[in-house]
Amino acid sequence: MTKQATAQKSNVAEISAGKPKRIDEHIIEVVSDSGEGAQKCGQTFGIVSGKMGNGVWTVEIIPAEIQPPARSKEGASGVRIRLGHKYITNMGDDADLVVAFNEQVLYNRIENGAFREGTVVLLENKWADDPQPQIREDYAKAVADFKERGLVIHELPLEKECLKIVKNARKGKNMFVLGMLCRIYSRDAQRALDEIAKTFARKGEKVIKPNHELFKAGYQYAADNLDYHYEVPPEQEGVQKPTVVTNGNTAIGLGVLASGMDLLAMYPITPATSVSHYLADTFHLTGGYMHQAEDEIAAAAYAVGSSFSGKTAVTVTSGPGMALKTEVLGLAVMCEIPLVVVNVQRGGPSTGLPTKVEQGDLLSALYSMTGDAPKIIMAPATISECFHFVVTARKLAEAFRTPVIILTDANLATGVQPYDRPEPQAEWLAAPIDQSEWDKNVPAYDWDEETGLSPRPIPGQPGGEYVLTGLAHTKRSKVAYDSMSNQTGCNMRSRKMAAVAATLQRPEIYGDKEGDMLVVTWGSTMGAVQEAVDRMRADGHKVSNVHLRFLHPFEKDLKEIFSKFKHVMTVELNYSDEPDMPLINDATRRYAQLANILRAQLVMDIDCWSIVQGAPLQPGVICKAVLGRLEKLN
Amino acid sequence: MFGLKADWSLDVQDRYFTIEDYEGAKPRWCTGCGDHGVLTAVHKVCREAQLPPEKIVSVSGIGCSSRLPHYMSTYGFHGLHGRALPFASGVKARRPDLDVWVSTGDGDCFSIGGCHWVHALRYNMNLTVLVFDNAVYGLTKKQSSPTSPQGLKTNTHPTGAFLPPLNPLTVTLGVSNVSFVAQVVDWNPLLVYETIKKAHAHRGTSFVRIIQRCPVFVEDVHKEMQNDPSQILLLKHENGIPTNEAVERIYPNQVVHDPSDWNGAMAIARDTGKVPCGLLYHNPDAPVYDDWSNVGLGMSDEDKLVGINKALDSFSI
Numbered sequence: 001m002t003k004q005a006t007a008q009k010s011n012v013a014e015i016s017a018g019k020p021k022r023i024d025e026h027i028i029e030v031v032s033d034s035g036e037g038a039q040k041c042g043q044t045f046g047i048v049s050g051k052m053g054n055g056v057w058t059v060e061i062i063p064a065e066i067q068p069p070a071r072s073k074e075g076a077s078g079v080r081i082r083l084g085h086k087y088i089t090n091m092g093d094d095a096d097l098v099v100a101f102n103e104q105v106l107y108n109r110i111e112n113g114a115f116r117e118g119t120v121v122l123l124e125n126k127w128a129d130d131p132q133p134q135i136r137e138d139y140a141k142a143v144a145d146f147k148e149r150g151l152v153i154h155e156l157p158l159e160k161e162c163l164k165i166v167k168n169a170r171k172g173k174n175m176f177v178l179g180m181l182c183r184i185y186s187r188d189a190q191r192a193l194d195e196i197a198k199t200f201a202r203k204g205e206k207v208i209k210p211n212h213e214l215f216k217a218g219y220q221y222a223a224d225n226l227d228y229h230y231e232v233p234p235e236q237e238g239v240q241k242p243t244v245v246t247n248g249n250t251a252i253g254l255g256v257l258a259s260g261m262d263l264l265a266m267y268p269i270t271p272a273t274s275v276s277h278y279l280a281d282t283f284h285l286t287g288g289y290m291h292q293a294e295d296e297i298a299a300a301a302y303a304v305g306s307s308f309s310g311k312t313a314v315t316v317t318s319g320p321g322m323a324l325k326t327e328v329l330g331l332a333v334m335c336e337i338p339l340v341v342v343n344v345q346r347g348g349p350s351t352g353l354p355t356k357v358e359q360g361d362l363l364s365a366l367y368s369m370t371g372d373a374p375k376i377i378m379a380p381a382t383i384s385e386c387f388h389f390v391v392t393a394r395k396l397a398e399a400f401r402t403p404v405i406i407l408t409d410a411n412l413a414t415g416v417q418p419y420d421r422p423e424p425q426a427e428w429l430a431a432p433i434d435q436s437e438w439d440k441n442v443p444a445y446d447w448d449e450e451t452g453l454s455p456r457p458i459p460g461q462p463g464g465e466y467v468l469t470g471l472a473h474t475k476r477s478k479v480a481y482d483s484m485s486n487q488t489g490c491n492m493r494s495r496k497m498a499a500v501a502a503t504l505q506r507p508e509i510y511g512d513k514e515g516d517m518l519v520v521t522w523g524s525t526m527g528a529v530q531e532a533v534d535r536m537r538a539d540g541h542k543v544s545n546v547h548l549r550f551l552h553p554f555e556k557d558l559k560e561i562f563s564k565f566k567h568v569m570t571v572e573l574n575y576s577d578e579p580d581m582p583l584i585n586d587a588t589r590r591y592a593q594l595a596n597i598l599r600a601q602l603v604m605d606i607d608c609w610s611i612v613q614g615a616p617l618q619p620g621v622i623c624k625a626v627l628g629r630l631e632k633l634n
Numbered sequence: 635m636f637g638l639k640a641d642w643s644l645d646v647q648d649r650y651f652t653i654e655d656y657e658g659a660k661p662r663w664c665t666g667c668g669d670h671g672v673l674t675a676v677h678k679v680c681r682e683a684q685l686p687p688e689k690i691v692s693v694s695g696i697g698c699s700s701r702l703p704h705y706m707s708t709y710g711f712h713g714l715h716g717r718a719l720p721f722a723s724g725v726k727a728r729r730p731d732l733d734v735w736v737s738t739g740d741g742d743c744f745s746i747g748g749c750h751w752v753h754a755l756r757y758n759m760n761l762t763v764l765v766f767d768n769a770v771y772g773l774t775k776k777q778s779s780p781t782s783p784q785g786l787k788t789n790t791h792p793t794g795a796f797l798p799p800l801n802p803l804t805v806t807l808g809v810s811n812v813s814f815v816a817q818v819v820d821w822n823p824l825l826v827y828e829t830i831k832k833a834h835a836h837r838g839t840s841f842v843r844i845i846q847r848c849p850v851f852v853e854d855v856h857k858e859m860q861n862d863p864s865q866i867l868l869l870k871h872e873n874g875i876p877t878n879e880a881v882e883r884i885y886p887n888q889v890v891h892d893p894s895d896w897n898g899a900m901a902i903a904r905d906t907g908k909v910p911c912g913l914l915y916h917n918p919d920a921p922v923y924d925d926w927s928n929v930g931l932g933m934s935d936e937d938k939l940v941g942i943n944k945a946l947d948s949f950s951i
Contacts, residue, residue, distance in 0.1 A: 051951045244949040254949075257942045260935070262728045263927075285941030287930030291727065294753035298720035301713070305724020308711060309691070309732060313724070331714055421950060424942040426935050459709040459725070459732055462688040467658070467703045467710030478659070479704065 020186050020231040025055075025084035027092045028185075030177060031109055032101035033070045034063055034077040037174030042079025043416060044199065045181055048191045049081075050245050050418035053234030055088035056081065057527075058416040059616070061109070062355045071135070076108035083185065086235050089382070089527025091415070093620040095119050097184070097228070099177050101158070102127060103142035110149070112615060117150030120228065122180070124173075125155035154226070161221055165213045172214045179218025186231045189219060242421035248386040248412030248524075252316065252342055253278035255390025257286045258422060260429030261340070262311035265291045265302040270354040271410040272318045272344035296321040300328035300341075307337050308468060310433035310458035312394055314340040319348045319361050323368070329403055330369035331470045333493065336445065336456070338397035338404075340390065345409040345523075347614050356614030357410040359523050359573040362593040365405045366552055372490050374497045376404040377552040381526035384419035385549070386412055391428045398430070400496050401456055407551070409573070411524040411616040438464030443475040445492070452495030501553035509561060511537060511544030517630055518565035520606070521572070522548045522594050525617045529571055532622035543626060551594070559602045567633055569607035570595040571622055576610045655687050656680045658707045663698060668820030668846035669766055673705055675827040676735070676764075679834050680708075690733045693722035695742035698773050698848075699766030702737040716747030719754035719763070726759050727927040734760070735834075740767040744780040744802055755809040757923040758838045764830065765841070766820075767802065768848035769855050776851040783855060802843050803903035803914060807896065813838035813920035815899065816875065816913045820846040821860055822884070825911060828875050832913065838922050845909065859909060867902070869893075869912025877912075885911070 028045075030038040039060050046058040061078040068075030082092045094116040100106050100123050109115060127139035146153050162169035162176050175196065182192050193212055200207045222228075246254065252275045256264060264283070266276045279290045293299035296317060303313035317325060322343050332339050347353025348360045365377050376396055380389045386408055393404040438457050444466035446454045457464025466477040472486040473479060480486060509518075510530050521529045526547045536543045546561060548554065562568045576592035577584045591599060595608035609625040611617075656677045663669045680690065690708035694700035696715035703710030713721045718738045726734045743751050743765050754761070770788065771777040777790040781802065785794040806815050814836045818829040826844065833840035847856050859865045868885040870877060874893050882888065887908060891898055893916035902910045933941075 047951055239951055243951050244946055245951050246949045250949070254942075254945055257938075257945055260938055263724075265724065282945050284930055285945050286938040287933030287941075289728070289927050289929055291927060293720065294749055297717065298723075298750055298753070301717045301720035302724035302727065305693075305711070305721040306727050307724075308721075309725045309727075309729040311728040327714055328717065418951060421946055424939055424946070426939060429935050429938055457709075459691050459729065460688055462686070465687055465707055465709050467692075467706075467712055469704075469710075469712040470714060471712070 020229040022231045022233065024086075024232070025082065025088070025092075026096045026185070026230065026232065027094065028081045028083065028181065029061070029078060029095045029098045029109065029114065030174075031061065031076050031078035031098060031105045033075055033105065034066070034068055036077070036101050036170060038078040038101070040199070041174035041178045041181075042081050044178055044192065044195050045187070046081050046416055047195055047245055048182065048187050049083050050243065051191050051239055052188055053236050053238045053240070054232060055084035055086050055234075056418060057088045057091055058082075059091050059411070060414045062414065064355055071102050071104045073104050073107040073111070076105035078105070080114070083232055085232055088417070090531060090619065091528075091616055093618045098122065099181070100124065101173065103139050103146070106142070106146065115151060118152060120152045120154070121146060122154050122156050122226075124158045126157065126159040128155065156225075161217060162214060165217055166210050172210065175211045175214040176218035176221070179215040179220075180222040180226070182215070183219045183222035184226065184228045184230060186229070243418045244421045245416060245418045246383065247414055247416045248380075248383045248408055249274040249344065249414075250278050251383050251386035252390055252408065253282070254422070255387040256314055257282065257288070258387070258424045258428050259391045259394040260286065260312070261288060261314055261394060262430070263289050263291060263303065263306045263313040265293050265299040265306070265313060265315050266317065267293050267296045267299045267321060269296070269318045269321045271346055271413045272316050272321070272342070274413070275316045275342065275344070296324035297328060300325035303339055304328055304332050304337050307332075307339050308459070310460070312338070312398070312430040314342065314390070314394075316342040316344070318344050318346050320351060322361060322364065326368045329375070330371070330373050332403045333369060333373040333375050334470050334489075335468045336401040336454070336493070338401055340393045340397055340404050340406065342390070342406045342408065344413045345407055347612060353614045355410065357524070357573060357616055358612055358614065359407070359409060359525070359593065360575070360612070361407060362522070362551055362574070363596065365407060366597070372494065374494050375402050375552070376400065376497070376500055376550070377407065378404065378550055379407040379523040379548070380412065381523065381547055381549060382419070383412060383415060383417045387422055394430060396500070400500055401454065402496060407523060409524050415524075433458050433460070435460045437462050444477040445473070445475045447475065447488075447492040450495075451499040452492040453499060497553045501556070504550055504553065504555045506556045506561070507546050507548060507558075509544055509546055512542065513544070514564040515542030515544050516566045517541070517543045517626060518562060518568045519543060519545045519626055520548065520562075520568060520570045520594065520598065521545060522551060523573075525571060525573060528617045528619050529622055531619040532626065535619060535623055536626065541627065541630065543630075548594070551597070554601065558598070559604065562602065562604055562606070567607065567629070568604065569609060569626070569629055570598065571617065571625065572608065572610040573612065573617060574610050575612050576608050649686070651681055651684055651687065653677050653681050656706055656708065658703075658705045661705045662701065664850050666847070666849035667698070668768065668844070668848070669699060669702070671820050671823055671826060672764065672766065672830075672844055672846070673702060675823065675830050676702070676706070678827055679831045682831065683834065685733050689731060690735065691722075691725050692735045692737065693725060694718050694737040695739070695747060696773070697739040697742045697771070698768075699737050699739040700742060716742055716745070717750065718742065719747060719750040719761075722761050723754060723757060723759050726761060726924060728931060730924060730928050730931075734762070736761055736763040738763065738765050740765065740769060740779045740781045740802075741771050744800055752805075752809055755806060755839055755841065756811045758811050758813050758920050759923045759927075760837050760839070762830070762834045762840050763842065764833075765802070765843045766846045767843055768846045768852065769799070770848055770852045772848050772851055786852065786855065801903065801906065803910070804900065806841050806843075807900050807903055807915055811920050812841070812915065813917045814840040815915040816841070817843045817845065817909070818875075818911055819856070819859070819866065819909070820844055822881065822911075824878065824881055825875065828877070829913075832875055836916065836918065838918070838920055865909055867908035867910045869902070869910055869914065871913070873916065874913040
């Protein structure tokens with residue numbers, strides 16, 4: 001196939017004289033060196049599209065270092081935007097169109113499998129005339145290589161065009177590119193201009209004006225010089241109901257505000273820290289306080305101490321921080337202290353992949369504490385759920401007198417999506433602490449035999465004085481020297497989990513209620529997996545999905561749901577052995593984390609497919625994996 | 635004094651608390667352990683200040699000293715090894731009305747909790763911190779602690795502890811924003827009482843190192859000092875720990891030391907030839923972290939909802 005033919009085959013390279021070509025969706029990337037504003041460009045494009053009523057998912061491409069070397073592939077920074085006619089739930093597969101500020105950063109994206117043959121690349125061409133011969137040479141070599149790989153390259157004088165308006169193009173190229181993209185995808189230019197004005201409102205007219213000019217110049221440049229012109233009409237024009245646009249970490253922060261919590265105690269860790277940045281800025285709006293502790297352990301202890309005193313608290317961290325907090329969380333389980341813990345999962349083990357996604361901490365959330373330490377574990381599937389799960393978790397923690405762990409991940413943390421604006425309720429807020437007299441006859445752990453539940457005395461309540469202890473204790477929280485007290489305490493704490501389970505509902509089945517394969521998922525992979533299920537079903541495969549939001553205890557009727565399918569497998573972003581790897585057999589194979597628990601809990605033969613490459617799952621990859629399994633089984 | 639607070643304002647209380655109101659379970663410390671006397675002093679200070687038991691939270695880590703909360707009939711938090719200070723800070727963070735005490739030991743505070751020790755001093759939250767320093771791990775049965783004298787034979791150093799002991803006074807004084815540093819020996823009940831009383835009255839983190847006997851494992855460590863009071867240097871000052879004639883008669887070595895003099899305090903702390911007893915350093919004006927952590931307390935639900943809606947609106951499209 002010639003390159004031209006490839007290009008024509010792709011749905012991108014449509015030459016149109018005037019009328020834009022209607023498409024259902026496109027994936028766009030803007031890639032640059034760190035600090036060139038590609039993310040701002042992409043987020044603005046996303047917001048404008050959201051306002052027009054389109055489905056949008058944007059995700060940041062983040063280098064590991066703050067100031068990586070310029071023009072290096074490790075330094076690739078930028079944004080991916082998936083723009084659709086309909087609601088979009090994930091980052092999708094390969095990009096359709098890419099704007100690149102230099103050629104080296106493209107290599108990073110190529111290595112990450114972000115492009116395919118036919119992906120259109122709009123490439124800054126100033127490097128062709130760079131004073132350094134090495135750069136000119138690298139550029140020429142790379143462009144030839146990209147063409148060889150089947151990318152459709154257009155070399156554009158982005159810098160030159162920007163210099164007509166501003167002296168330092170580095171500071172304005174992103175707005176020029178925004179203008180280009182808005183023209184290419186028929187975005188509402190006025191909305192974009194309004195967004196730009198909003199972004200720079202604090203800096204005033206002298207900053208807004210050149211940015212507006214850059215935007216208009218980019219828009220005009222694309223109209224005059226590029227043949228790409230698309231229309232992505234939204235399913236319904238404009239915003240239908242109150243909508244907000246945030247990433248998952250901000251949604252967590254908003255959830256903390258809306259749950260009326262008193263305190264966030266944290267220690268900086270990627271990719272969780274932006275939750276605390278957000279709350280450091282806004283917690284005063286609800287009278288809360290953010291404490292940056294001296295370490296992860298102290299952050300957890302501070303939160304537990306505060307919760308002991310009756311003030312609701314949350315601690316937010318990521319894998320290595322969870323490892324450090326483990327002992328404190330064990331104490332919270334043992335002493336039945338309500339606490340919300342958010343783990344924004346990143347790749348592990350150890351320091352692992354700090355900025356990259358993984359669902360690797362499910363088993364450690366469940367089992368890392370010593371002895372039997374049951375607690376509630378939830379995992380939001382969407383950015384909207386990041387908000388609502390915090391509100392729910394706070395209530396569950398109080399009602400069941402237990403820590404609640406929320407597992408999100410780097411994909412949710414940095415993904416940006418429009419979602420229904422939550423309507424905050426007074427009942428979401430933590431109740432004021434009870435300081436009334438406590439009946440001295442009621443012990444500190446007045447366990448209900450049926451549910452394991454007990455009311456909790458709060459310091460300041462006369463008559464409720466007790467000494468919390470992490471040692472095995474009696475109902476009155478006295479150090480237990482007898483043999484039965486530890487058994488009773490464990491029974492009661494475990495019984496609470498059964499009581500939680502009794503309040504949970506049966507999960508919904510996405511697709512038919514029976515078939516050949518049920519794909520079971522949890523966390524941020526839901527959107528991509530359900531899109532993959534749609535594709536497979538469209539091709540006639542009998543595949544369905546069940547997405548679990550509670551990982552401990554599980555939602556109802558799983559065994560019954562699973563038994564209606566010939567095969568059940570999980571798709572996860574954590575490690576598992578593939579069945580055909582060397583030395584792997586039924587006895588040695590290590591399963592993905594959810595599969596592991598489901599197999600143990602349900603005593604069913606549940607297969608799995610999982611990878612740990614630090615990237616969110618893509619629908620195409622999932623289809624291939626699931627169909628591969630089906631093929632082998634049939 | 636009953637009915638009168640430290641600032642002499644009239645406190646209308648309908649309850650009067652006796653020592654029994656603060657006494658919890660019967661202490662299970664060994665006979666002759668220095669902890670007994672400290673506990674008695676704590677009960678007395680609470681009674682003297684007429685603190686409502688339900689407003690007291692006694693926080694501790696792990697170790698012999700950390701059993702203290704069980705021997706109080708107040709609220710207590712017997713937490714994890716080394717973590718008493720961050721737990722206590724959390725208790726206090728949003729509850730300025732609670733009177734928070736910390737009991738910790740040389741292992742708990744200076745070793746496993748070393749990081750928290752340094753930072754708690756800097757936060758300077760309103761906590762009364764009593765470190766029971768017996769120079770050995772007792773509950774785990776005679777291992778070297780950071781303050782074990784060089785050469786002390788323990789189960790972990792049977793030929794004698796290798797290193798010179800850590801000096802908790804210089805380390806504590808060296809932390810920015812430290813506000814109250816005192817030292818006392820457990821075998822002088824009057825000094826123990828007066829020191830804890832002064833520590834409790836200070837707003838900020840009051841750090842009291844109590845040199846304390848463990849007659850079971852390291853009987854000899856403090857014996858010489860007990861038998862020869864001239865090894866102790868009594869610190870005297872009108873702003874220091876009050877003494878009386880009886881005390882002054884026991885300890886012939888005395889020095890007038892102004893507790894606001896940090897350099898003087900450091901010089902005394904560095905001189906390991908004598909064991910200072912009294913108030914080494916006091917800065918009542920050091921910033922107290924509670925003033926930040928208490929912000930926003932008491933906001934109404936209505937105002938909170940206004941705040942949340944404002945936050946959400948900034949992301950509306």
